Amino acid sequence: MAHTVSYKPLVQSTTERPHITETTKTSHALARAEAICRSHGVRLTRIRRTVLEALCSSSKPLGAYELADLLAPGPRRMAPITVYRALDFLIEQGLAHRLASRNAYIATVDSDGTHEATAYLICEDCGAVEEASSAAFTGALTDLLARAGFEHRSKVLEVAGRCSRCQGRGGRH
Amino acid sequence: MAHTVSYKPLVQSTTERPHITETTKTSHALARAEAICRSHGVRLTRIRRTVLEALCSSSKPLGAYELADLLAPGPRRMAPITVYRALDFLIEQGLAHRLASRNAYIATVDSDGTHEATAYLICEDCGAVEEASSAAFTGALTDLLARAGFEHRSKVLEVAGRCSRCQGRGGRH
DNA sequence: AAGGGAAACGTTACGTGATTGCGTATCTTC
DNA sequence: GAAGATACGCAATCACGTAACGTTTCCCTT
Numbered sequence: 001m002a003h004t005v006s007y008k009p010l011v012q013s014t015t016e017r018p019h020i021t022e023t024t025k026t027s028h029a030l031a032r033a034e035a036i037c038r039s040h041g042v043r044l045t046r047i048r049r050t051v052l053e054a055l056c057s058s059s060k061p062l063g064a065y066e067l068a069d070l071l072a073p074g075p076r077r078m079a080p081i082t083v084y085r086a087l088d089f090l091i092e093q094g095l096a097h098r099l100a101s102r103n104a105y106i107a108t109v110d111s112d113g114t115h116e117a118t119a120y121l122i123c124e125d126c127g128a129v130e131e132a133s134s135a136a137f138t139g140a141l142t143d144l145l146a147r148a149g150f151e152h153r154s155k156v157l158e159v160a161g162r163c164s165r166c167q168g169r170g171g172r173h
Numbered sequence: 174m175a176h177t178v179s180y181k182p183l184v185q186s187t188t189e190r191p192h193i194t195e196t197t198k199t200s201h202a203l204a205r206a207e208a209i210c211r212s213h214g215v216r217l218t219r220i221r222r223t224v225l226e227a228l229c230s231s232s233k234p235l236g237a238y239e240l241a242d243l244l245a246p247g248p249r250r251m252a253p254i255t256v257y258r259a260l261d262f263l264i265e266q267g268l269a270h271r272l273a274s275r276n277a278y279i280a281t282v283d284s285d286g287t288h289e290a291t292a293y294l295i296c297e298d299c300g301a302v303e304e305a306s307s308a309a310f311t312g313a314l315t316d317l318l319a320r321a322g323f324e325h326r327s328k329v330l331e332v333a334g335r336c337s338r339c340q341g342r343g344g345r346h
Numbered sequence: 347a348a349g350g351g352a353a354a355c356g357t358t359a360c361g362t363g364a365t366t367g368c369g370t371a372t373c374t375t376c
Numbered sequence: 377g378a379a380g381a382t383a384c385g386c387a388a389t390c391a392c393g394t395a396a397c398g399t400t401t402c403c404c405t406t
Contacts, residue, residue: 132320143309159325163322221354237391253394
């Protein structure tokens with residue numbers, strides 16, 4: 001079956017302002033993903049890879065339906081379930097992350113297996129998201145959980161506000 | 174117009190295991206809510222109060238549609254938008270909190286206006302949620318944000334796992 | 347008390363995010 | 377190359393949240 005995946009280079013929509021060319025970042029992340037999947041004994045199929053690529057090359061988190069449109073534009077877009085399955089896989093492997101407060105997904109940047117607590121800083125102006133962590137923060141959170149006797153499985157630390165770049169640009173547009 | 178609000182005492186659904194009788198907690202919270210609303214110059218209407226009561230007397234977070242059913246059971250349940258409006262109000266006043274990772278809502282316990290960072294510990298076994306915070310945690314997060322030059326507006330700090338009580342009960346049921 | 351403006355609520359419909367169920371294809375292993 | 381497991385296709389549906397617009401209630405002023 002031919003089944004061409006009409007995948008586009010994912011230029012940022014022209015209404016956005018791309019910060020940097022993300023090609024390098026993307027290829028790095030992909031190489032890392034390949035390695036991780038090999039070591040985990042799981043398959044990074046074409047769909048999963050294209051979803052990950054899309055997440056990597058976007059400067060902002062993407063919704064599942066947005067991904068569906070990006071990966072197979074036009075009237076016959078990818079079925080939601082297909083995207084969700086790919087996302088579930090990527091999240092399980094620690095390659096992507098779900099932003100619960102946004103119903104959107106981003107590629108994980110760090111994730112070197114270091115068990116650091118990561119806060120996601122979501123800019124409400126430009127939509128960009130950056131990961132932030134520190135030893136003090138990780139320590140304090142770990143301590144907090146220990147004292148509560150809580151056995152954590154997943155942490156969702158999301159902070160909404162304005163990134164430093166957008167603060168410089170005066171009031172909210 | 175008669176328009177009786179068929180509000181029931183909100184006994185927990187019998188399939189759940191209520192930890193304690195929450196009546197005292199609820200009345201305390203309601204008194205506090207009244208006071209806060211008076212001081213803010215806003216109105217704690219009947220709908221808003223009943224929604225808050227429901228949240229207080231529940232041992233686990235409630236979804237908006239769950240609330241709609243609780244507050245007006247039967248075929249003619251409360252319209253979603255009504256519940257959402259009440260929830261928006263309660264959240265604005267700091268009386269309730271939205272758990273983004275769960276699409277559910279809980280009554281705020283602390284909220285003495287202290288600007289502490291609060292983590293919500295969500296037990297995946299029993300569904301209970303507890304608030305946790307510490308000076309170290311607040312400090313570390315504040316520091317993290319400052320160093321990133323990030324101006325925060327709202328924080329979502331949710332940790333999923335198993336509470337101390339459920340860990341005692343062996344493997345996940 | 348009458349009136350006028352704002353806030354709260356009712357009703358309907360809709361948009362988006364996410365999942366269920368089931369069948370088919372593809373890969374892996376022996 | 378047959379069997380089992382994994383991944384994907386397809387359709388329908390559920391769950392969460394919001395838009396738009398009209399009506400009621402409250403509160404303040406006159």
